[in-house]
Amino acid sequence: MFVLAAVVLIGRALFIQVIDDTYRRRADAVSTGNRILYPSRGGIFDRAGKLLVNNEPMYDLLVTYNQVDPEMDTAKFCQLLSIDKAYFKKSINKDWRSPRFSKRVPFVFMTNISPDVYTKFQESLYEFPGFYVQQRNVRSYPFPNAAHVLGNIREVNAKEVKDSSEVYNPGDYIGSSGLERYNEYYLRGQKGVRRILKNSMGREVDSYQDGALDIDPESGLDLVTTLDIELQAYAEDLMQNKAGSIVALDPNTGEILTMVSAPSFDPNVLSIGRTRGAAFDTLRLDPNKPFINRATSAQYPPGSLFKSVVALVAMQEGLLNPNRTITCNMGYHYNGQLLTGCHAHPTCTNVSAAIQHSCNAYFVTIYREILDQYGYLTPRKGLDEFNDYLDRFGLGKRLGLDFPGEKKGNYPTVEYFDKVYENEIHWYSIWLRSMGIGQGELLMTNIQMANLAAIIANRGHYYTPHLVNDIKDAEGNVVEKRNFEKIEVGIDDVHFGPVIDGMQKAVMGGTAVNAFIWDLPICGKTGTAENNQGSRKDHSIFFAFAPKDDPKIAIAVYIENSGFGGTYAAPIASLIIEKYIRGEITPYRKWLEQRMLDAVLLEDIPKE
Template identity: 35%
Template sequence: MKPQYYKITIALSIIALIFVARLSYLQLFTDRYALNAANTSIKTHYDIPQRGVIFDRNGKILVGNQPAYEISYTEALMRPDFDTLDFCSLLKISKTDFITKIKSIRKEEYFSKLTPITFIKNLNREEVARIQEIIFKYPAFNIVSRPVRQYEVSTSGNLLGYTNEVNAGDIKKDSTYYRPGDIAGKTGVEKSYEKFLRGEKGVQFIQKDIKLRDVGPYKDGTLDVDKVIGSDITLTIDYDLQRIAEEMMVNKRGAIVALDPKTGEILAMATGPDIDPNIFVGSNKSRDIYRLGKDTFNMPTFDRSIQAGYPPGSTFKLLTALAGMQMGVLDENTVFPCGGGFNYKGLRIKGHGGAVPMIPSIQVSSNCYFSYAMLAIINKYPGNPSKGVDEWRAIMKSFGLGDYMNNDLAVGAPGKIPSGKYYEDYQRRIYKGAGIDKDVKDWSPLSTGAIFDGMGQGDILVTPLQMANFTAAIVNKGWYVTPHIVKSIDGKPNPDPRFKVKHKTLVTNPHYYDVVMKGMEQVMLAGTGRSLKSKDFTQLAKTGTAQVPQGKDNSIFVLAAPAENPTIVVVAVMEHAGFGATWAGPACTVIAEKFLTGDIKRENLYKKMINGSFMSEYRRQEIARLKKKGWYKEPNKDSLKILQIQDSLKFIKDAALRAELLYKKDSLQIRLNLKSKK
């Protein structure tokens, strides 16, 4: 044999020896193959941990657990002598139902003969007690304890979220943990903090004899893994504020958001319409969740507080003022020719306030002043409006606008802050449509609509949470902490480093903020929000009345209090409700009043909000939309009567809910008073 063949032979021999040695080690000295699911003499039992409890910031339980049971099926453990009829009698199901269920299990994407898969759910304790005595006769089936959620509140379904059985996508994302039949958070806090709330499953390896009867733990349980109960989570939410906000959003669309400007902790985040989370439990939950998702009229699963981008209207004028001062194109003493409104190259915008400086212009919410201010921003660099817009845009983004907020919420929207390129492309389309061959670099603020950005119309979109955040940055004089929803985990402060950073804005001069805040103070003392002035605390605010194409204006309001050292920021958006101080304003001041004084002192504002309804306007818009698409059919008289009855029943139900909530609040106060007297 030639020498080179000796080398090849030796190399192959060494490789073969390594392979044999490794295989021997795995088979003889480890449990990897002994525990392989193919070895049906070892049964794997998973111990499902209880999910963590969700509390509000004051220790109130919002979401807990209740015991529930199910039966799992492992096909590899099915005996040849399995008595189908006897088993069906035990479970009180028909043989047809049994066969149908087994067939559906086999068709599941992640079906394996070796993996336990849910056969039947939602067994009560009495059923389990009856079945437990006999189920040992059917080793392919096993009783599994799987706690289900119990909601202690009847509002905030979008915020809290729900759990449901994992799907193929969930298993694919985390195949090391999830198995068919497992439960995971699908929306809200349940989703965003899933890995904390779910805990860790326990694993027990049970040895079986030749007849597949349990004979005890494998290797005396040394390989078993103890379950770890899910972590309890304390939210930043103050449920008293949250409940009041949800009550005020009944029969309205929009959102109310309150946060602590110093910490970024979200105190309330209500969306309208709301969801009662109790529909997420029970035997009909899948049907109810599907129905909610298909409701295209109310869109209850669309969380408007963090997913809806709104034109911010006049609330945005605060940022226009700051950007203009930072860019050096105006100051607090700048006066624009606003005697008869805004007039520029044929464009006329009706206005009020006259030719006055910045603070009075904020006070009266002058469209004219802030249109001229935006024009000055755009024209900062003559012949290159994109450069001015991009500098302005960078300032806006430093306030957390135009981007996802990178927080601990399950969903969100980035909003929209246009760039110079956006308007160049817009101008290009205009020229192309008109057949004009012209350079778009020096685009027109009028034809593109960029000039309307200064008063919060134009192409700007902002979520209610973003509005609250930029208001916090203003009252903090140039910084904010990313808004977040979880305060602590298992009693320890939220460890997420994102919520410990002070983000600095590009407006760096504290004096600029002083000017804007003086304007906000004047809004409440003598301006557009003066009707909402409180006798108990000082306020900084700005009204907003945003025009929208669908119908009536959106009512918007931002508020911070107390004025000398704000500890709460509140923002409200009421879709198609009209003037900002009429509807959004009362909602904000009621929340601030409850937070700062511990009570609602102006009951008239609260009652106005809980009794107000804009459903007729929403229905009018929906009918107009359907007619435009050719889908609308005029209802007959009987249908109209049914609708009127349904409306009456809904009103009665809503009124009953409000009365129940108020009763619970009063009863709790009575109990607390009695306890304190003892």
């Protein structure tokens, strides 16, 4: 029995000392350290559950200088990583006098190593003491669409690290634009930590306490967006070789179905990688400015779309009978002088006809009467009251979109005109007449124009436009469901009837006839905003909703430098409406679809 016990003990000692070197390695350990474990960033999905933003593995190579073998095979090392000796020397030698670097602390030698290169290098990593690989996740995009909406990620800067209360470290990634930026808190996840034992040379020898104190990373949360990626892709195709924006939303919920800014680009070109810098510079230097999000950040004159607001306010204030006739004679005349021109059209005997034919004289007259309702010498009070309505319509302020960079637009105030005309005894409504037809100092974003279409479709209310409905965990459980209140604009339901009838007539036989679909009642209004930049064409505008009596989509299309609103903006909007409601374009309209796809409206702009 004694002999058997002795054999067991000798065998155990042999195993511990010779075969299993765990205890020897632990005996060599003189300090502990941490290895950061990076989480997977949350995914982004469209309304149908299609994955829009995914994670791809990418690898960083870190090195501790005083652990590097001076006799290492640098030629093989460089060959495996496809780098040259100059790159090696530059990356390994640091300014050791700087507090940023220490020969005993790991620093980044090389970033953004692809999985293919990593696989080859990993097989020989043991030959290069002092180097270790850290896995990161970068973004990839299954669809080459929605670059402005989805956004991208980049490395944090020094200020972000300092202000983050130790959430970020140098080299970490952060959302820099779009949904990635706005929802960074949800998407980023929580880092984990692996605690290690290190020997006197600072090299890792084992896990600390068998990993009992390790902290696993927590994946970021997923975003379920309101986007219809198929509709988004179709809208982007229609906007190829054009500059402008399309915003389409569900008027019943405020959900944004598509948000296009053109020119656009494939989001994959800005994925973290070796070619990102060159791609970024190409886009940055493009004279057509593809980085500008024209849906939310560009501010445009709304043009004749604004006439619908003028009519609604005037009827609500009791200043306009819906059956009132106002003559035109090719424009608005004052004291026998033509001040604002107009195109030829039948006499407008009611509000519907004025909307249908987009009569400038009609709406300049009405706008002046709103301002002068308390006397022609006191337009201030009238303008203040009119602006109160604009505020309720969500104009001149941010709508509260769950997206960064939303601009407010602009409507001029009494204080503004007091300053402009400070050398005058009075200022008068006749001087402000261009605002009655959506020109002058008025500015709107395209998201505001689409929301205006939704307000009219809903006969007086809207829901805050938004891009995210649900936030889910990795198991698909909803951890946050966003709700949006119904916002009334203060216009009685009855007053929307004449405006909506006029919008339908504009499509059936007015300025927007190019948007007509015989069995799909579309209500829309064209606009043509003046462009004061030299000889370039005016801007083409159209907003609409459909179907008339059960609206499912509200849309605004703004195309820069493309002329009359009915030429391009209206047919493009009608194609998107038909695609969304029916899922396809009817054969007899295929010619129109092809014409819009083939249209080249981007002008050659010389580089600065």
